[in-house]
Amino acid sequence: MVILFGMPLVQVLLFGFAITNEIRDAKVSVVDPTPDAVTHALRNKLFASGFFIESEILNSQEEIAENFRKGESKMVVIFENNFSGKMERGEHPTVQLIADASDPNTASMLVNYANGIISEFNREQRAASGIPLIIAEPRMIYNPALKGVYMFVPGIITILLMLVSAMMTSISIAREKELGTMEVLLVSPLRPFNIIAGKVIPYVLLSFINAISILLLSYYVFGVPVKGSVLLLLAESILFIILALSLGIFISTIANNQQTAMMLSMFAMMLPTILLSGFIFPIENMPEVLQWLSLAMPPRWFIQIIKSIMLKGSGISYFWKETLILTFMAMIFIVASIRKFKIRLA
């Protein structure tokens, strides 16, 4: 009953709040080698818009690359050297807008907003003094063609692994309980650990094969690159599969029949995976409550990890934190399920 009536409410709230494609408070870093009155005015205008918040001041190409790889900013605004000097000489100084297009929708929106602000700045300046235009030069990194597949592949892998691993295990264990075979297994000399392992291992293999086939398909058919280490990507996938499976086991210790298991997995996994993981709707745009909630969503961290490996080509040093979080979450679910399992037997 709670699920029946609660589900629509939560869904409407989630969709209403999470699905805003507007940009708010996107992190933007600035490279301004020769700060002057004009660059300051333009920067102020950018950051006063409410769309962006200033993240860092960077000084070199290396710092920019590093910044993007760590995911510290969504866009970097680079002012040309000697900005106002050029303006005074009647040249057209350029502002480079480099956006992280591993999330192509957000990237193009950020660039559009920034473009708009710069052209408005241009209009004001010209009205005041007739100085020539500033030229905005957008550039997309990681996904220059803004292909949607780049975004969808990591998301689909995540959803699929979550679905196959968690939903299938929870349903198959719940099924055994429903049919009464679980009880017979428990009375047998098999240890609970063996029973669970027997249930889980087939799905680990299945999910792993799924992950590999998605990767191959996206690489050969859609040309989605894997810039980083394939081995690392597979290792992280296994970690995520284990996490999803332990979540599935946990669900099955709560649910006593297949229907509840199914509802719980849909509710506990599908919706958050799609809505709160940053897969489709950027996390930065969500209300703060949902942003906090998204911290607890395993897919959020996994999507970040695979995006960094596949599109940015970064190594473990850039996402050890995310990896640690996933490991930690997996451990929590495993411990919780073992506990639940024992209590059920007591």
Next chain:
Amino acid sequence: MSSNGLVIEAENMVKRFGRFVANDNLTFSVSKGEIFGFLGANGAGKTTAIRILCGLSRPTSGKIRVAGYDVYTETEKIKRRIGYMSQRFSLYEDLTVIENFRFFGGIYGLKRAVIMERAQNMLSRLGIKHFENTVISELPLGIRQKLAFSVSILHTPELVFLDEPTGGVDPITRRQFWEMIHEAAASGITVFVTTHYMDEAEYCNRVSIMVDGKIEALDTPEKLKTKYQAQNMNEVFLKLARKTN
């Protein structure tokens, strides 16, 4: 097996769920090769007691030994020596008859050849050898129950627990089922059976009758009938149930 020939020894067995007492000081023993009927109305605490004896559930207090082992500390050893058939149907419906035998036999560590030999034996005695490769879900309930019982004694346990094995089964099949139980007992397997068909109680060597978590009577069907001046076990049961109400 313990030295005194007792397969189950329970002394003051108590199980509490919060403030609800499901098993209130049960004391009874079952000897080897006996068919022990464990009777009681729904909710009288039968299933709880079985779960404790099988090692699925921990008793709150009491001294209990099954097959000579302690239910608190030696559940693993107990589990090797018992068979169990639950009131819910418990074979894999999407596997064939022989696959079920192989699976459950494998769990108890039986060799493939041994499983096949015993399974063939059991199937031909039941006269259903032609169903060997039939998927369980296609078989009628009566045959399924007989198979479930066969599977539960496949590993020749010392003791088999049958939790309402004949629920929803027609009278003829029930009779055949009891013949199987007697055969098993004759081969030395102790049978601990719960039921609420009182006519079945007559087939048991001894019966205990539980009312509201307590054992109200425990004796052979004959003696119980004399003691309560009843024609059959049904009357005994009704008298006992009324007495406590």
